[in-house]
Amino acid sequence: MEITFYKYQGTGNDFVMVDDRGRRLDEKNLGLVRQLCDRKFGIGADGLILIRNHPDFDFEMIYFNADGSESMCGNGARCAVAFASFLGIISSKTRFLAIDGPHEALISGGQVELLMGNVDTIESRAEDFFVNTGSPHHIRLVEDVHTYPVFEKGKTIRYDSVYSPGGTNVNFVQPLAEDEIFVRTYERGVENETLSCGTGVTAAALAFGSKNNQNLIKINTLGGKLSVKFQMGKKGGFDNIWLIGPAELVFSGKISLPPNL
Numbered sequence: 001m002e003i004t005f006y007k008y009q010g011t012g013n014d015f016v017m018v019d020d021r022g023r024r025l026d027e028k029n030l031g032l033v034r035q036l037c038d039r040k041f042g043i044g045a046d047g048l049i050l051i052r053n054h055p056d057f058d059f060e061m062i063y064f065n066a067d068g069s070e071s072m073c074g075n076g077a078r079c080a081v082a083f084a085s086f087l088g089i090i091s092s093k094t095r096f097l098a099i100d101g102p103h104e105a106l107i108s109g110g111q112v113e114l115l116m117g118n119v120d121t122i123e124s125r126a127e128d129f130f131v132n133t134g135s136p137h138h139i140r141l142v143e144d145v146h147t148y149p150v151f152e153k154g155k156t157i158r159y160d161s162v163y164s165p166g167g168t169n170v171n172f173v174q175p176l177a178e179d180e181i182f183v184r185t186y187e188r189g190v191e192n193e194t195l196s197c198g199t200g201v202t203a204a205a206l207a208f209g210s211k212n213n214q215n216l217i218k219i220n221t222l223g224g225k226l227s228v229k230f231q232m233g234k235k236g237g238f239d240n241i242w243l244i245g246p247a248e249l250v251f252s253g254k255i256s257l258p259p260n261l
């Protein structure tokens with residue numbers, strides 16, 4: 001079978017996108033997901049995204065990590081909105097469905113503003129924090145994120161028994177100003193550091209912003225800049241959480257799948 005694919009990136013978090021409105025791909029075929037995301041034997045990406053029709057929404061985003069596991073992906077969702085716009089499914093505004101529920105988004109000049117799900121609470125974990133922003137995120141504040149051993153420490157926390165069996169993503173956050181942070185993330189499902197993680201920087205912004213009483217946080221990642229704005233509720237929750245940043249088509253092509261897939 002031949003598949004037409006589109007490669008997108010959002011602050012260096014990269015995704016293979018497939019217009020699967022014709023339902024040609026079997027989402028249970030994890031071998032296929034891994035093959036497409038493999039950087040040596042496939043196209044190469046942190047994740048695969050299928051765009052499908054949905055009766056109640058503009059489209060549905062199905063997201064897979066490179067290892068075939070499913071989760072919510074903030075950067076992937078921003079790229080999916082850019083892809084849906086490219087395909088002519090949406091214009092400047094959309095309402096779509098992801099694994100964690102409905103989302104809204106705005107797109108203009110390559111920037112996508114994504115409304116994230118509400119967050120009820122930030123949990124303390126000794127000196128660290130845990131926040132679920134559609135996917136699970138452990139947050140640790142560090143003094144110098146550039147020299148921090150993100151892979152080694154991230155992998156250890158990702159497999160900590162407190163997060164078993166699902167595991168967690170792990171974010172290391174260096175404060176730069178009272179409203180600005182640098183974030184590096186070890187992502188489960190990629191099992192490595194990625195250049196940026198949208199749900200991760202959102203979790204980091206909520207934890208950092210609530211500590212500093214700021215509701216608009218500038219974010220730096222290895223792959224570029226994002227921002228997160230939100231409202232803090234009286235009961236320790238957060239709503240109106242927007243993840244804002246660029247999403248870009250890098251290239252497109254066709255791939256012939258081996259017969260065993």
Ligand SMILES: N[C@@H](CCC[C@H](N)C(=O)O)C(=O)O
Pocket residue numbers: 013065069070071072073074075076135136169187188189190194196197198199200
């Ligand atoms: N890169 C993503 C997060 C993808 C999901 C994560 N790896 C998980 O398994 O929870 C983002 O931009 O949010």
